Structure formats: structure tokens, C-alpha cells
Amino acid sequence: MEYSLHFGAVWASFDKLLSGLAIGLGLAVVAVAIGTVLGLLAAFASVGPYRLLRWAAAFYVSLIRNLPLLVLVLLAYFALPQAGITLDKYQSFAGALALYSGAYLTEVFRAGLISVPKGVIEAARAIGLTRLQTNVSVVAPIMLRNALPSLGNTFIGMFKDSSIAAAIAVPELTFEARKINVDTFRVIETWTVASGLYIAACVVIAALLRGLERRFPKF
Amino acid sequence: MSDKQHPLLAIRGLKKQFGATEVLKGVDLDLNKGDVVSIIGSSGSGKTTLLRCVNLLEEYQGGEIALDGETIGYRSGDGRRRRLSDRELSRQRAMTGMVFQSFNLFPHLTAAGNVMLGLRKVLKLPKAEARAIAENWLARVGLAARADHYPSQLSGGQQQRVAIARALAMNPKLVLLDEVTSALDPELVQEVLNTVKGIADDGATLLIVTHEMRFARDVSSRVVFMEQGRIAEDGPPAQIFGAPKNARLAEFLRTTRH
Amino acid sequence: MQAFLDQLWIARWPLWEGLLLTIGSAAGSILFGTLLGVIVGVQLAYAPWWLRLPFRIYVDIMRGTPVLVLILAAYYIPAVAGLSLGPTQAGILALTLFAGAHIGELIRGSLQAIQPGQAEAGRSIGLTFPQLLAYVLLPQAVRSALPPWINTGVELIKGSSLLSIIGVGELLLKTQEVIGRNFMTIQFYVFAGILYLAINIALDQLGKAVERRVGQH
Numbered sequence: 001m002e003y004s005l006h007f008g009a010v011w012a013s014f015d016k017l018l019s020g021l022a023i024g025l026g027l028a029v030v031a032v033a034i035g036t037v038l039g040l041l042a043a044f045a046s047v048g049p050y051r052l053l054r055w056a057a058a059f060y061v062s063l064i065r066n067l068p069l070l071v072l073v074l075l076a077y078f079a080l081p082q083a084g085i086t087l088d089k090y091q092s093f094a095g096a097l098a099l100y101s102g103a104y105l106t107e108v109f110r111a112g113l114i115s116v117p118k119g120v121i122e123a124a125r126a127i128g129l130t131r132l133q134t135n136v137s138v139v140a141p142i143m144l145r146n147a148l149p150s151l152g153n154t155f156i157g158m159f160k161d162s163s164i165a166a167a168i169a170v171p172e173l174t175f176e177a178r179k180i181n182v183d184t185f186r187v188i189e190t191w192t193v194a195s196g197l198y199i200a201a202c203v204v205i206a207a208l209l210r211g212l213e214r215r216f217p218k219f
Numbered sequence: 220m221s222d223k224q225h226p227l228l229a230i231r232g233l234k235k236q237f238g239a240t241e242v243l244k245g246v247d248l249d250l251n252k253g254d255v256v257s258i259i260g261s262s263g264s265g266k267t268t269l270l271r272c273v274n275l276l277e278e279y280q281g282g283e284i285a286l287d288g289e290t291i292g293y294r295s296g297d298g299r300r301r302r303l304s305d306r307e308l309s310r311q312r313a314m315t316g317m318v319f320q321s322f323n324l325f326p327h328l329t330a331a332g333n334v335m336l337g338l339r340k341v342l343k344l345p346k347a348e349a350r351a352i353a354e355n356w357l358a359r360v361g362l363a364a365r366a367d368h369y370p371s372q373l374s375g376g377q378q379q380r381v382a383i384a385r386a387l388a389m390n391p392k393l394v395l396l397d398e399v400t401s402a403l404d405p406e407l408v409q410e411v412l413n414t415v416k417g418i419a420d421d422g423a424t425l426l427i428v429t430h431e432m433r434f435a436r437d438v439s440s441r442v443v444f445m446e447q448g449r450i451a452e453d454g455p456p457a458q459i460f461g462a463p464k465n466a467r468l469a470e471f472l473r474t475t476r477h
Numbered sequence: 478m479q480a481f482l483d484q485l486w487i488a489r490w491p492l493w494e495g496l497l498l499t500i501g502s503a504a505g506s507i508l509f510g511t512l513l514g515v516i517v518g519v520q521l522a523y524a525p526w527w528l529r530l531p532f533r534i535y536v537d538i539m540r541g542t543p544v545l546v547l548i549l550a551a552y553y554i555p556a557v558a559g560l561s562l563g564p565t566q567a568g569i570l571a572l573t574l575f576a577g578a579h580i581g582e583l584i585r586g587s588l589q590a591i592q593p594g595q596a597e598a599g600r601s602i603g604l605t606f607p608q609l610l611a612y613v614l615l616p617q618a619v620r621s622a623l624p625p626w627i628n629t630g631v632e633l634i635k636g637s638s639l640l641s642i643i644g645v646g647e648l649l650l651k652t653q654e655v656i657g658r659n660f661m662t663i664q665f666y667v668f669a670g671i672l673y674l675a676i677n678i679a680l681d682q683l684g685k686a687v688e689r690r691v692g693q694h
Contacts, residue, residue, distance in 0.1 A: 003557050066631065066677035068638035070649065071670050078656075079663040123323035123382075126274050127337035127389055128313025131305050137340060141327040163543035167642055174546055181549075187557045191550035199541035219326030219371060 009184040010193050016180070020173035021197055024162035027090070027172065031097035031162075032105075032155050038098065039105025044135065046106065047113050057106060064103035069164055072096040077168045093165040101158045108154055112147035113139065145216055152209035156202050163198075173197060225288050227252045227424055228273070228393055234281030235268055242268045244448035245282065250393065250426060255419045257427045257435035259459075260445035261471060266428045269445070270395045273426065274317045275308050286314055287392055313341050316386030320398040322378040324370040330357060330381045331366040334388045342389065356384035360414050376407030380414050387418060394418070396427045412438075432475060436460050444468045481664045488655040488665075495651030496672060498565070502640060502647060503633040505569045510576025510633075511626070517577055518584025518618075519610065532581070539578030544636050547571040552643045568640035572633055579632075583625050587618035620691055627684035631677045638673070648672060 010017075042060055045053035064072070076092035087095060116139050124134040144151075166175035177194035181187055228250040235243040242265045250256055258266040271277040273284060275292050284291050291311045293300045303311070325333050334353035338344045344352070357366050360380040370378050379399055386394055396415065400408045412434050419425055419438050429435050435442055435456065442459040444452040444467075452465040463469045485492075520532045539547070551571035555562045562570065591614060599609040641650035652669040656662050 062678065062681075063674065066635075066674050066681065067670050068635040068649070068673055070638045070641070071666060071673060074649075074653075075663075075666045075670070079666050082663050117323070119319055119321050119323040120325060122276055123317070123319060123325070123385075124336075125276065125309070126312055126315075126317040126319075127385065128309045128341040129337065130309040133309075133340050137336060138325055138327075142325075145327060160541075160543040163545040164639070166545065167639075174543065174549065177546070178549055181553055185557075187553045191546065191554060195538065195542040195546055195550070198543060198546065199538065202541045217369075217371070 003188070005189060006186060007189045007193070009186045010180060010189045013176070013180045013184075014193075016171075016176045017173055017193065017197060020171060020176035021201060023170065024165070024172040024174075025159060025201065027094050027097060027162045027165060027170070028155060028159040030094045032101050032158050034094075034098035035101030035105050035158070036151075038102030039109050040140075042102065042106040043109035043113055046110050061103045061106050064100055069096065069100050069161055070167060072100060073164060073168060089165070089168045089170050093162075093168060093170055097158060097161065100161070101154060104154050104157070105151070108147050108150040109143060111150070112143035115146045116142045142219060145219060148213055148216070149209070152206070152212075155209075156205055159201065159205065160198065225285070226250060227254070227287055228426070229285040230269075230273070230282070231285075232282035233269070233272060233279055233284065235265075235272060235277060235279040242448055243272070243279070246445075246448070246450055248443065248450060248453075250424060252392075252424055253422050254441065255423075255425045255427070255439050256441045256443060257429055257439040257456075258443045258445055259429065259432065259435055259471070260451075264445040265448040266445045267397055270317070270397050270426065270428055273393075274315050274395055275312050276317075278302060286311070309341070313337070313389060314392050316389055316391035316394040318379070318382050318386050318394070318396045318399050320401050322370070322375070322382045322402070324378050324381055324385075326370050329367045329369055330362060330373065330384075333370070333381055334385045337385070337389050352388050353384070356388045357381070359387075359417070360384045361410075374407060375403045376410045379403065379411045383411075383414055383418070387423070393424045393426060396425060396429070398428055398430060400429070400431060430475070432460070432472070444471070446471075481661055484655070484659045484661055484665075485668065488651075488659075491646075491651045491655060492648070492668075495646060495648035498646060499634065499637050499648040499673075500676065502565065502569050502572065502637045502645070503630065506572035506576050506637075507630055507633055509569070509573040510580055510629075513573065513577030514580025515584055515615070517581025518588060519615075521581060521585040522588040523606075536578040536581055539575055540582075544571070544575055545639050545642065547575055548639055548643060564640070564643045564645045568637070568643060568645045572636055572640075575636065576629060576633060579629055580622075580626060583622045583629070584618055587622040588614060590621065591617050623691055624684045624688040627680055627687060630680050631684075634673065634676055634680070 042057040046057035048054065073093055073096040076087060076096045077089060080087060080092070120142070121134060121139060124138040129137065162172055163174035165172050166178065169175065173194060177190050181190040184190070226249040228248070230246055230248040233243050233246040234241070246265075246269060248256075258269065260266050268277060272279050279292070289311070292303060292308070294303055295301070302308075325336065328336060331350065331353045334356055335349040338349035338352055339346065354363065354366055357363055360383055362377060362380055362384070365373060365377060365381075370381070373381065383399075399415065400411050403411060408431070412431065415425070415427070416438050427435070427439070439456050441453065442456050443450055444459060444465065446465075446467050452459060452463065452468050459468070460472065463472060517532050517536065520529055521536070524532070548568055548571040551562070551574070552564060552567040555567065595613055595617065596609060599613040604612065637647055638649045640647050641653065644650065648669055652665050656665050659665075
């Protein structure tokens with residue numbers, strides 16, 4: 001085997017990889033932010049008193065979790081224009097990832113909701129808070145704290161899934177890595193560095209999350 | 220509003236069932252302003268359920284509860300009774316305070332934050348005023364120094380005293396206390412009972428469910444004995460504990476006193 | 478609708494082949510991934526630290542790297558190492574390595590959840606470590622890891638769609654090719670979606686049924 005490692009060609013394009021990493025992180029942040037809203041709505045619906053809303057939430061979760069993200073992305077980017085909705089590649093991907101993360105976050109928040117003690121909810125009702133006030137001021141903060149570790153893991157998962165944006169030519173890390181790979185043929189180096197960047201980002205995010213968890217002690 | 224025409228709390232023919240089990244079989248009970256009434260009885264006699272009905276945490280199938288002349292929980296018209304809207308129920312719940320066996324403090328809020336939540340969201344008080352009221356009440360239950368502690372940093376007895384401050388700060392017409400010492404370690408019981416005694420002496424109207432017979436005797440103006448979903452005997456503590464008329468009550472007192 | 482059905486009839490064989498390749502590559506990688514995962518899980522749970530370390534590194538690399546990066550790396554790297562792998566083989570290799578790490582963690586978790594008394598009881602009747610593993614520990618671990626293992630199957634079916642990016646003719650690539658001919662974009666993506674849903678919901682139900690049965694014991 002005649003292959004010796006030369007990282008020089010990869011380092012020359014390192015700025016591209018870094019900007020790709022930033023794009024991936026940005027897409028994940030936007031998607032998870034929207035997904036958090038979707039997930040909260042669906043989670044409250046899924047434990048609420050209305051059968052139709054419970055059914056709708058269950059349908060959303062089951063539909064999205066059983067579809068490949070790439071199918072959602074291609075639908076958003078290539079099929080929606082046929083229905084008269086044209087999104088650019090960033091919007092299509094962020095939208096698809098938001099919908100996708102929302103389904104996972106529904107389950108995360110649902111577990112968090114179930115973990116809120118019934119007596120604490122009754123205490124809020126007993127001092128005269130309405131159902132909405134109870135949910136906003138008491139249930140949501142407790143649930144969010146309990147859900148924080150899973151929320152963090154979901155974010156890391158979605159950040160990794162931002163690599164799929166390469167399929168519609170969003171210049172994120174995987175897309176840039178593939179370009180460098182094809183341009184330079186430094187195959188092993190390229191994928192080692194790309195993978196290393198993803199892992200490093202995941203480690204940093206995980207460390208930040210652990211810091212956040214320590215700042216808000218568990219109840 | 221609160222003239223002497225009607226009692227502060229009037230319970231008439233209250234009936235409640237869980238599925239096929241009838242828990243309350245027609246309960247009548249009156250409390251006047253300033254009364255301190257203890258409900259005693261064996262577990263399963265329906266005393267906690269009665270308290271929860273008064274605070275509208277449970278729905279009930281028959282009878283009526285009036286608080287300061289206002290029928291609460293249900294509206295009856297054209298021959299049917301309907302549960303009131305969430306907003307109405309919340310307004311009525313705010314008129315009564317409830318202290319729970321398991322404290323049920325809000326774990327994400329400090330002691331002061333627990334007391335302030337209802338003041339801010341229900342009574343819509345400005346933050347500074349709510350804070351002042353909270354500090355005042357925490358001082359009255361002896362926890363002025365713990366205002367900024369979280370529940371997890373407080374002992375059980377301290378948590379229960381915060382819960383009492385939380386209920387009293389809303390200036391309720393009536394305070395319901397549901398076995399407030401049952402979840403406490405024995406050495407922490409007395410501090411909570413002393414706190415309750417203090418608010419009773421200040422003239423609060425209290426409806427208490429308790430297993431502490433000595434406390435019931437000391438603090439109450441009246442004691443009610445419940446048995447199988449009905450009130451079996453109702454009288455001053457001296458009568459209930461000194462000369463019980465009801466045979467089941469006499470039996471109950473014998474077994475709980477050892 | 479009629480136009481779509483006509484096009485669907487024309488495209489039935491490519492789509493059928495794609496569906497088979499989707500199921501085949503997921504099944505292949507879960508099979509190899511399970512063999513790998515059991516080895517990894519046992520090492521992670523019981524090996525001394527110096528032996529555990531390389532397995533730990535392997536698992537963490539696989540779990541920190543996006544599946545698509547694994548697939549692209551498995552597609553491009555073997556060629557320079559003198560191995561010639563077709564896209565399908567490269568894809569199954571990548572999904573196998575991914576599944577091996579996940580299943581390894583599942584098995585490790587299940588093994589470590591077994592009460593220490595089980596191993597002690599096994600040793601006390603004179604079982605060697607491999608016997609202990611084979612007759613006492615792994616049967617219990619496999620039982621509790623079964624429902625999440627089936628869930629890994631759902632992840633692999635979904636992950637196999639990424640093989641379309643390196644030109645593996647599975648369901649999604651075949652769908653794209655069909656769309657390239659008839660431009661019925663929405664209809665055929667939705668149709669592919671329904672096929673994925675059908676497979677995954679069936680797997681999901683199987684997982685729940687197994688979980689109920691496991692829960693009974």
C-alpha cells in the first residue's frame with residue numbers, strides 16, 4: 001500500500017471546514033429552537049384532556065420518527081415548490097430538521113411532564129392559578145429542568161444530522177469535507193479531520209450542557 | 220358580604236363517589252368565621268376527600284358547598300348542575316388556602332418565590348409588594364432567614380412552614396390543613412403544630428384533618444368525628460374526647476390512644 | 478391520481494428492487510452489527526481497562542460522528558487502502574460499524590444492570606467465565622436489550638436512505654430516478670415515505686409486542 005499521510009492539503013482548507021461546522025451548528029440551533037416549540041405544544045397536547053389533540057400529537061410523533069430525515073429534506077426542497085411553496089436550501093433543511101427534532105422533543109418533554117409530581121400541580125391549583133398559569137409557572141419550569149439532559153442529547157443528535165444538509169448542497173462540514181476529498185484525494189486525512197471536528201463539537205456541547213445542569217440543581 | 224346571616228362555610232348533603240365506591244354519603248358541616256374545626260376519624264372515613272372537595276380539587280356528585288354565601292364549584296340551572304369554568308374555579312380556590320400532607324412546594328422556586336407566586340399571578344400584586352408580604356409571612360412562621368433557600372435546602376418541618384405561609388399569604392377566608400404533620404419526622408412535628416396554633420390564635424378560620432389527638436384537643440373550637448363517609452359526632456373537644464356519645468368514636472379513641 | 482398509478486405501474490420493478498435493497502442493507506448491517514455489538518458490549522462490561530480502551534474509543538468515535546460521514550468515509554477510504562468495495566458493500570460496512578457501537582452500548586448497559594448476585598451464583602457452582610457469560614449473563618442481557626435492539630432496526634432502515642448519496646440503488650435513489658423521468662416529485666416522495674413508514678411502524682409494533690412479553694417475565 002502506497003499511501004502516506006499528508007495533512008497539509010486538508011489544513012489549507014481548514015477554514016472551509018470550520019465555516020461548515022458553524023453552518024451545521026447554526027442549522028441545529030434554529031431547528032431545535034423551532035422544534036422545542038413544536039415539542040412543547042405536542043407534549044402538552046399528548047397529556048391533555050382533549051382526545052383529538054392527543055391523537056394528533058401521537059400521529060405527528062409516529063409519522064416523523066418513522067421517516068428518514070433525508071426524505072423529509074427532499075420533500076421540503078424538491079416537492080414543496082410543486083405545491084407552490086418555494087424555500088431556499090437553508091430554509092428547507094432547517095424546516096425539515098425542526099419538524100424532525102420536534103417529534104423527538106415531544107417524547108422528551110412528555111417524559112418530563114409525567115415526572116412532575118401531581119401534588120405540586122394541585123398546590124398550584126389550590127392557590128388559585130388557572131390551568132394555563134399552572135402550566136406556564138409551575139409545570140413547564142420543573143419539566144424543562146428534568147428534561148434538560150435529554151434535551152441536550154437531542155440537540156447533539158440534531159447537530160450530527162445537520163450533515164444530511166450536504167445532500168442538498170448546503171455548504172456545511174460534511175459537504176465541504178467531501179469537496180476537499182474529491183479535490184485533493186487526501187481521503188483518510190479529510191475524513192479523520194471531519195470526524196474529529198464533529199466529535200470535538202459534540203464533546204464541547206456535552207461539557208457545556210453538564211455545566212448548565214450543575215447551575216440548575218436537580219429538584 | 221360576611222354578615223352574621225350565614226356561616227362562612229356551609230356544606231349541605233355532600234356526596235362523592237369514586238367509581239362505584241361511595242366515599243362521602245351526605246355530609247353537612249358549618250363553620251363560622253374564626254372557628255377552628257378538626258376532623259378526626261380512621262383512614263378511609265372520607266375526611267381528606269371532604270377537604271379536597273372544599274378546595275375544589277375533587278368533583279362531587281351531590282350536595283352543595285357555599286363559601287361566604289357563594290355556592291362554589293357548580294352552577295345549577297334548568298335542572299342540571301354544571302362544573303364551573305376553569306377561571307371561575309381558580310377564583311374560588313383562591314378564597315381558600317390548602318396545606319398538604321406532602322408539602323408540595325414548588326421545587327424550582329425559593330421559599331419566598333413559593334409564597335409570591337399566587338400573590339403575583341392570582342392577586343396580580345406588583346413584585347415589591349408581593350415580596351414584602353412573603354417576607355412578612357415567612358417571618359411569622361419563623362423562616363425569615365430562609366427566604367431565598369430552595370425547598371431542597373430546607374428540612375421537612377421548614378418546608379411545611381413555608382407551605383403554611385404560602386397558603387396564608389393569599390389572605391384566604393378559610394384554610395384547609397390536610398394531615399400536615401403526617402409526612403414529618405417525629406422531632407419536626409412540634410414546630411409545625413406550634414405554627415398552626417399561632418395562626419389559629421391570630422383568628423384564622425381553620426378546617427383541619429389530623430391524627431394528632433392532643434393537638435386537636437388543644438387547638439380546636441370544635442371537633443368532628445367522621446365514620447364511613449358521614450359525620451358521626453360533632454361537638455366541643457371536651458365532649459368529643461371526654462364523653463363521646465358515639466360508640467364507634469369511643470372505640471376509635473381507645474385504639475388511637477393505646 | 479390515475480396518472481400517478483400509471484407511472485407507479487411503469488416504475489414498479491425498480492421501486493421493488495430498491496425496497497428489497499433497503500431492507501437487505503438494514504438487515505445485513507443489523508446482523509453483522511449485532512455480532513460486533515455483543516463482542517463490544519462484553520469487552521466494555523468486563524475487560525480490563527487496557528483492553529476496554531480501544532473498544533471505548535471505537536464506540537465514542539462512532540457515536541460522535543454523523544452516519545453520513547461514516548458512509549462517505551467507508552466509501553472513499555477503502556480504495557486508497559487497496560480494498561475495492563462497491564457502494565453497497567461500503568454502505569453496509571458503515572451501517573454495521575454504526576450499529577455495532579450502538580448495540581455494544583445496549584449490551585453493556587444490560588450486562589451491568591444484572592444483579593452481581595447472578596455472577597456470584599454462577600461462579601459458586603463452578604462455571605468458567607465463558608460459561609457464565611453464555612448461560613447466565615448474556616441470556617438475561619439479551620432479553621432486556623431486545624426492545625431497544627429492534628428500535629436500532631428502525632434507525633438502520635432510516636439510515637439506509639443515506640446510502641442513496643453514494644449511489645446505492647436503494648428505495649430512495651430508485652425513487653429519485655423515477656422522479657427524474659416523470660417529474661411527479663410530491664407523489665413519489667410521499668409514496669417512498671409511506672413505504673418507509675410501513676416498514677418502521679411494523680418494526681415499532683414488533684418492538685412493543687416484544688417489550689410486553691419481556692415485561693411479563
